[in-house]
Amino acid sequence: MANVKPTVQLLLALTAITAIAHGETTTTHLHFYMHDTQTPSPGSPATAVLVARGPTPSPVDPTNRFGDAYVIDDPLTEGPDLTSSRTVGRAQGFYLAASQSLDALLLSVNMVFTAGRHNGSSVTVMGRDAIFNEVRELPVLGGTGVFRGAGGYIQIRTHSFNISNGNAVLKVDVFISV
Numbered sequence: 001m002a003n004v005k006p007t008v009q010l011l012l013a014l015t016a017i018t019a020i021a022h023g024e025t026t027t028t029h030l031h032f033y034m035h036d037t038q039t040p041s042p043g044s045p046a047t048a049v050l051v052a053r054g055p056t057p058s059p060v061d062p063t064n065r066f067g068d069a070y071v072i073d074d075p076l077t078e079g080p081d082l083t084s085s086r087t088v089g090r091a092q093g094f095y096l097a098a099s100q101s102l103d104a105l106l107l108s109v110n111m112v113f114t115a116g117r118h119n120g121s122s123v124t125v126m127g128r129d130a131i132f133n134e135v136r137e138l139p140v141l142g143g144t145g146v147f148r149g150a151g152g153y154i155q156i157r158t159h160s161f162n163i164s165n166g167n168a169v170l171k172v173d174v175f176i177s178v
Ligand SMILES: *[C@@H]1O[C@H](CO)[C@@H](O)[C@H](O)[C@H]1NC(C)=O
Pocket: 114, 115, 116, 119, 120
């Protein structure tokens, strides 16, 4: 029983630190569009490249296979139009066809910002992207720069998807607390 008292004191100290941190929490909402280009066109290079192919063709999807892996470096823009809209950053990472029924990806990206007061700061996102759902929620695992120590989540909505060439524009809302 002799070590009970120090443990209680440690818990109280940790509680106090948590309370102080709560008082200084700031929440940021960022909103932008992510351009995932699998098929290039003039003036719009591919930003998502297939680096590994799943072994088994799918009976439900002629294009995608369980196990497909894409590496991405997708531009992030203020508005939905890639050419006329201001670039605010890039989403660099990968996605995997991690569902055998091909209805969800594992998305793992660092979103690095290149404009305004967030220039040079980044957030790291990893989670399940159930691509046919209207809204997908993925956790923000952390951040750097002004987002150091951040936590939160993002919401992804499909703004447009071209089924014949695989190109997608995604609407992204980021909610982060630091
Ligand atoms: C962002 O920061 C980099 C490096 O400090 C700088 O070269 C660049 O001009 C900045 N961009 C904007 C839009 O402020």
